[in-house]
Amino acid sequence: MLLVLMTVSFGFGQTNVVVSEWRVPFLNSLTGSIAAIGEFLQWGANYAADEINAAGGIAGKPVKVVPVDTALDPQKGSVEMARVVKDSLVAMGPVPEPVIMAAMPIAVENQMVSITATTSYEYASQFFPWTVSWFPPTLDRLPPLVVAWAKQFGDMKQVVQFIEPYGPWPGMADAHSKALKSLNIKEQKAIEVPSDAVTFGPLVVRALDQKPDGVILVCNAEKAAKIIKELKSRGWSKMNHILVFSSADDAQLYSTGGMDLNGVQVYNYLNLDISNPRWDKFKVEFAKAHNGNMPFSLSPNYYDALYMIKEAIEKTGVTGDPKKLKEERKKIADYIANVKGFKGLLFDWDMKDGVPTNKPTYIFEIQNGKKQLVQEVR
Amino acid sequence: MPLSLYYYLSIAAVNILMSWALYVPYRVTQLHFITIANMMISGYLAGYLVLHVHVPFVWALLIGFAVGGIIGYVVSLFIGDAPTFAVVIVGFTFIYITRTVVENLSIVGGTMGMFGLPNIGGNPVAHRWIILGILYGLVVLCGFLIHRFDHSSIGRAASAIFVDKELASSLGIDIKKLGMLVQTFSCTLAGGVGVLYGFIYKSFHLDFFGFALIGVYMTVLFVGGYSTQWGPLLAAPILYGVPLFFPPAVQSWRIVIYGVMLILVLVLKPEGFITRKSVYSIGLALSRKRGKVIRS
Numbered sequence: 158m159l160l161v162l163m164t165v166s167f168g169f170g171q172t173n174v175v176v177s178e179w180r181v182p183f184l185n186s187l188t189g190s191i192a193a194i195g196e197f198l199q200w201g202a203n204y205a206a207d208e209i210n211a212a213g214g215i216a217g218k219p220v221k222v223v224p225v226d227t228a229l230d231p232q233k234g235s236v237e238m239a240r241v242v243k244d245s246l247v248a249m250g251p252v253p254e255p256v257i258m259a260a261m262p263i264a265v266e267n268q269m270v271s272i273t274a275t276t277s278y279e280y281a282s283q284f285f286p287w288t289v290s291w292f293p294p295t296l297d298r299l300p301p302l303v304v305a306w307a308k309q310f311g312d313m314k315q316v317v318q319f320i321e322p323y324g325p326w327p328g329m330a331d332a333h334s335k336a337l338k339s340l341n342i343k344e345q346k347a348i349e350v351p352s353d354a355v356t357f358g359p360l361v362v363r364a365l366d367q368k369p370d371g372v373i374l375v376c377n378a379e380k381a382a383k384i385i386k387e388l389k390s391r392g393w394s395k396m397n398h399i400l401v402f403s404s405a406d407d408a409q410l411y412s413t414g415g416m417d418l419n420g421v422q423v424y425n426y427l428n429l430d431i432s433n434p435r436w437d438k439f440k441v442e443f444a445k446a447h448n449g450n451m452p453f454s455l456s457p458n459y460y461d462a463l464y465m466i467k468e469a470i471e472k473t474g475v476t477g478d479p480k481k482l483k484e485e486r487k488k489i490a491d492y493i494a495n496v497k498g499f500k501g502l503l504f505d506w507d508m509k510d511g512v513p514t515n516k517p518t519y520i521f522e523i524q525n526g527k528k529q530l531v532q533e534v535r
Numbered sequence: 536m537p538l539s540l541y542y543y544l545s546i547a548a549v550n551i552l553m554s555w556a557l558y559v560p561y562r563v564t565q566l567h568f569i570t571i572a573n574m575m576i577s578g579y580l581a582g583y584l585v586l587h588v589h590v591p592f593v594w595a596l597l598i599g600f601a602v603g604g605i606i607g608y609v610v611s612l613f614i615g616d617a618p619t620f621a622v623v624i625v626g627f628t629f630i631y632i633t634r635t636v637v638e639n640l641s642i643v644g645g646t647m648g649m650f651g652l653p654n655i656g657g658n659p660v661a662h663r664w665i666i667l668g669i670l671y672g673l674v675v676l677c678g679f680l681i682h683r684f685d686h687s688s689i690g691r692a693a694s695a696i697f698v699d700k701e702l703a704s705s706l707g708i709d710i711k712k713l714g715m716l717v718q719t720f721s722c723t724l725a726g727g728v729g730v731l732y733g734f735i736y737k738s739f740h741l742d743f744f745g746f747a748l749i750g751v752y753m754t755v756l757f758v759g760g761y762s763t764q765w766g767p768l769l770a771a772p773i774l775y776g777v778p779l780f781f782p783p784a785v786q787s788w789r790i791v792i793y794g795v796m797l798i799l800v801l802v803l804k805p806e807g808f809i810t811r812k813s814v815y816s817i818g819l820a821l822s823r824k825r826g827k828v829i830r831s
Contacts, residue, residue, distance in 0.1 A: 231743050232546050232751075235736060236779055239539035255742035258648050262737045263538065266659050283650045322638040322646045 176477035179220040181206075181466060182241045183459065184250030184260065184271070189229035194407070194455070195252060198275065199224055200446060202249060202459040204439065215467045218477075222463065227251055231259030242267035246477060247469075247489050249462050254280055254324045261288065268483065270490045272465070274458035277325040278512065286490045289511040291458055292426075295325065295332045302424045302518055303336035305534045306400050307371065313398065315343045317369040319360065319384055321350040321376035329402060330375045345369055350376040350384070361387040371398040374405060381405040382414035389417050396420025397522060406454045411526050418523045422531060427454050428519045430530050431503050439502060457502040464500070469493050541663045543779065545735045547772040548670035552728045553748070554755040554767035555677055556721040559684070561761055562693040563714050564619050564700075568626025568749055569610060572633040573603040573722045574729025575744040579643045581730040582652055582739050587642070592655045596669070596730050603726015607719040615714035634741055648740035652733065662734075670731055674768075677724060681764045689713065751775075754793070758800050760807025763814050770808065 183202050186195040202222045210219045225241065227234035227250070234256035241248050242263055248271040251260045257273055261284045264271040273281050274291040281290035292298060307313050316337055320330045330347065337344045345367040348360050361384060364372065372388065374381040381401050388399065401410065401423040411418065429440065429451050439460070443452045469475070469492040475485045494511040507514045517535050521528035553570065560567035577599035584590040584598065614625050638646050654662035684690050695703035696710055704710055733739045751774075759770025778792075800807065 230747065231736065231740070232775070233779070236539050236542045236546070239537075239542045242538065254648070255740045258650070258738040258740045259736040259743070263542075267538070279647060324646055324648075327646050 173474060173476045174216045174218055176218055179215050179218055179470070179477065180223050180245070181220060181463065182223045182225050182245055182248045182250075184225045184227050184234060184237055184241065184248060184252070184256070186229040186252050186256070187224060187226040191229055191253060194453075195226075197443075197447065197453055197456050198252060198459050200443070201452075201456050202463050204442060205460040205463040209463070209467055216471050216475075220463070220467070222249070225250070227256045227260070229253070229256065231255050234260040235263060238263040238271070241271075242269050244479065244482070245269060246475070246482065246485060247271070247466055249274070249459055249466075252276075257284075264288070268490075269486050270493065272459075272462040272493070274462045275455050277328070279325055279328060282511070285511045286494050289493050289508060291462075291513065293512055293514070293516070295328050296335065298518065299329060299332035300336035300339065302520060302534050303333045303373070303400070304340060305532060306422055306424070306520055307337065307340055307342060309531075310371070310395075310398060313342060313370045315345055315367070315369045316371040316373060317345040317364045317367055318347045318373045319350050319364065319376055319381075320347050321352060321380060323352060323377075326375050326402075326404065329404075330373075333373050333375070333402075342371075350380055354380060357383045357387045360384065361391060364388075365391060365393075370395075371400070373400045373402065375402050376405060378405045378407045378409035379413050382410050382412075382418070385414055385421060386417045397422050400424065403454060408450065408453055411523075414523075416525070419525065421523050422520055423523060423528065424518060424520050424534075425454055426503075426516060426518055427452065427457070428503060428517075428521075428530065428533075429528065433503075436502050461499075461501045464502075465493055465496065468496065468499065536663070541667065542735070543772075543776060545663075545666055545670055545731075547775050548667075548674055549728055549732050549735070550751065550755055550771035550775055551674055551768055552670070552677060552724060554752045554759070554771055555681060555764060556725045556728070557752050557756050558761065558764060558767055559681060559721050560622070560714075560717045561756065562685075562690070563696045563710070563717055565617070565622040565714060565718065566619055566626070566753075567622055567718055567721050569607070569622075569629045569718075570626075570721055570725035571744055571746075571748050572626070572629035573606060573725035574732060574748075575630075575633050575637065575741075576606065576729070577603045577726035578729035578733040578744070579637060579649065579739055582649045582733050583643050586649065586652060592734070596727060599730035600723050600727040603729070604719055604723035606726075607722020608715065610722075611715040611718040615718065616711035617714075630744075630746070634744075637741055644739070646741065648738060649733075650738050652737040652739075654737075655734065666731060666735055673724075673727070673731075678764065678768065680720075685764060689716070693717070754797060757807055758797060760809035762806055762811045763809055765814055766807050766809040 185199050186192060187199065206220050206222045209215060214220055225237050227237055234251050238260035250271060251257050252275055254276055257276055257280055265284050265287045268287060270287050273288045278290040278292050278294045281288050318330050318333060320327055334344050348364045350360060374384060385399060397420045399421045401421060403425045406423050406425045440452060443456060444450060469489045473488040473492050475488055494508060496508045498505050498507060504517060506516050517533050519533050520531040522531050556570045557567065580602060581595035581599045584595045585592055614622055637643060643649055655665045656662050692708045692713055695706060695708060700710060755767050755770045755774055758774060760766025
């Protein structure tokens with residue numbers, strides 16, 4: 158009986174699919190100022206494709222991730238998206254926000270899912286149901302993290318934030334403020350970090366003049382590291398009273414900050430300490446391909462995105478038939494918006510109307526360039 | 536019309552118009568980068584008016600032109616006859632100031648940007664045709680105006696200023712007045728184009744108006760040729776279009792190819808591909824041909 162069922166279901170998948178290969182375009186910034194990030198996002202997607210193909214492909218057919226370079230350029234991104242929507246079933250990207258804003262309206266107009274797995278809920282939700290958010294709303298997910306961080310220290314009465322005005326970051330700072338308010342911690346006048354800042358001494362002096370007990374850094378990795386170095390050089394000693402936000406948790410933080418980061422806390426979705434066979438293998442292969450570095454923040458996002466596409470195609474019986482393009486695009490959109498028990502690389506999660514409902518987040522403490530888990534926050 | 540062709544044509548038109556917005560002041564040696572700030576100001580203002588005040592698009596567009604022109608005129612009162620680098624610095628400063636203001640204005644979306652601009656004409660197809668119609672209408676109109684300008688006594692006065700300001704002054708040319716005229720024209724144009732630029736994407740983000748745009752328009756101007764209006768007209772679609780047709784394997788070398796092309800042009804043809812001489816020669820050849828046809 159089991160054999161019959163297996164034969165029928167296998168045969169069903171085989172005969173329905175009309176494509177010889179699934180092609181998934183990935184609109185990514187492979188050149189330009191964030192090419193380094195684009196590279197490891199692409200690596201994650203390609204790695205997933207290799208793994209899927211080695212295990213028999215999607216519904217029996219191999220998958221190919223087609224890199225589409227948008228070069229961090231909205232002009233190029235829009236033309237590339239216009240090409241992609243012509244006949245693609247589903248896509249991934251774009252990356253990052255300016256290209257998302259220029260290109261995603263094209264995907265929406267043509268009713269094609271393009272998974273934007275690196276941006277915040279506030280951007281992704283503008284394009285529902287033709288994308289999903291990889292993160293819960295900022296005002297829901299960040300306050301518990303900041304509360305958990307601040308509650309560790311009874312002496313924390315006043316906190317100052319350094320905020321770089323880029324995309325969703327001021328909104329993330331607002332979410333931190335909400336948490337501080339809920340704990341009756343006084344938030345001092347925020348220090349704006351200009352996008353083109355090269356020296357940080359004056360900014361740090363202005364912050365220290367307010368005599369804060371804690372510091373939250375909402376700026377890019379390099380700037381965060383330099384501010385921490387400045388704080389330390391001016392006598393700041395309570396290093397775990399510094400919290401770095403997730404977007405700054407990448408290679409430049411560690412390469413620039415070095416040993417001065419010891420004790421600093423950081424929050425993120427990525428937990429290198431989790432162990433499962435897939436994630437362990439991913440870490441090893443990532444390190445091999447990246448000079449021994451462990452996966453950076455966001456590294457698994459497009460790995461998971463491709464698996465989510467695989468699951469949607471297989472579970473909804475999508476065939477890849479160009480005549481059914483509109484209908485099958487809708488099937489994928491409906492499926493991924495409410496996928497349940499999705500087996501991600503690090504953990505399983507559910508989606509409700511395009512928003513993840515139960516992804517864990519973590520607070521780490523940095524010691525000798527490595528992150529040590531302080532606590533998990535759900 | 537294929538969607539990718541629409542985006543290609545519309546952005547090529549934006550690049551032609553914005554390169555002309557740089558070309559016209561450069562006729563009197565001024566690199567007027569304030570035009571990028573004008574795009575931003577008028578674009579965001581029109582977006583706000585359409586989205587939140589429900590002003591019809593046509594009015595928002597006209598207000599965009601007007602605001603660009605007013606800013607250009609007021610600024611030109613101070614820098615109408617300023618040297619090249621002073622004008623460049625004013626332009627950069629304006630871009631910084633405008634970015635900072637927009638970053639801190641939550642009513643236009645701040646750092647997040649402005650989403651969900653409506654379709655003009657009620658549906659996407661009409662929207663695309665209207666945008667293309669306006670853009671290419673502007674290309675024709677501005678092309679005609681710039682052509683008339685280049686072939687008028689004012690254009691010749693601009694050429695004299697380009698060669699030697701003091702000589703031009705001694706010939707009785709009012710350098711400041713002419714500078715004010717070209718600056719106001721380019722800012723007016725940039726204001727309107729900024730509005731259309733955002734409506735192509737149906738959104739606004741600060742990084743749509745980044746310093747990269749200066750690089751794009753400068754490349755178009757100097758590779759195409761800064762001494763005639765035809766240079767930007769031909770270079771904008773080619774420079775924007777060629778990389779789109781690179782095979783994927785070559786895509787990552789795009790910047791290198793651009794760079795090599797720029798260096799080659801600067802070394803081999805410093806005036807750019809289309810020069811006045813080449814325009815004159817083509818014009819002459821065409822008129823001879825026309826003459827032969829008439830005689831026969």
